[in-house]
Amino acid sequence: MRILVFSDTHGDSNSLYKALLSQPQADIVIHLGDGEADVESVRYEFPSKMFLQVRGNCDFGSTLPLSEEFVTEGIKIFYTHGHFYDVKWQDDLILAAAEKREANVLLYGHTHVPLSTYQNGLHILNPGSLKGSHGSYGFIDITPQGIVTNIIYRNQSHS
Template sequence: MKVVVLSDTHSNAEIIEQVYEQEQGANAFFHCGDSELSYDDPHFHEMYRVKGNCDFDSDYVDELVVPIGERRIFMTHGHLYNIKMTLTPLDYKAQEVEADIVLFGHSHVLGAQQVGRTLFLNPGSLLLPRGGNPKSYATIEWEEDQDEFTVTFKTPDQQIISQHYFSIPKK
């Protein structure tokens, strides 16, 4: 399986389209909020998306749980979970919804870490990255019958920033 994760594109529909075209073989696309586009903007294609603190279309939801294969992905923007200070509230929510993977944005800082049996991932920002990072998005890849996950952070032109490996047992 392969999922592509974007966030914090702040009105740049072309960058969403660029990543979508580059990653055509993916099983699913996720946008973690602050697109500043209408919910039904055609650049989203079949992308799962949530409301960020800069999104005002009432069709957006604050969070989603999406099954991909045998895994459960929870996605939110992060501002409602205080992610700039701690992952604890988000971890509690992940446990509540039995998520294997948690996707969020808001801080514009890329990162991936495992907390217990859950992978937490922030793809960074494709427009306004912070923390000295380049513009970024992420992919997560895994085989259904295995517990090994590969997270790859990429620039918009698909240069690999970093790769990380996690073992996430099924719940």
């Protein structure tokens, strides 16, 4: 199963649309905030995909939750924008929140800096920001062999 992870599209729904087109095998799309309207503008073009979202600090007036949990194929994913956990300055709060929830995967955005790592039994993915010429997004592949997280940079060939 492939899960696409986006954050901080900040009005660039065209890049979101193109990224979704380039990943037809993905079943689930998670947007980590600062792009609620972008998701709304493309989601109906992809009716077979499940869309999950949280609000970011720039999603003014949003009623989306600040964080959510999702379980698929026995894997618990904790996802949030990250501003509530002060991720630009530290990772202690967000790591503690993921540990408290017994998550296997932690997803967050807000920093606009892509990150894909594994730490103390936790897969951590920040897809960066899709907006701009150096935009990026992430994906999670859940297979019988395990979990793989990765970053895709705009204009990079897609697997």
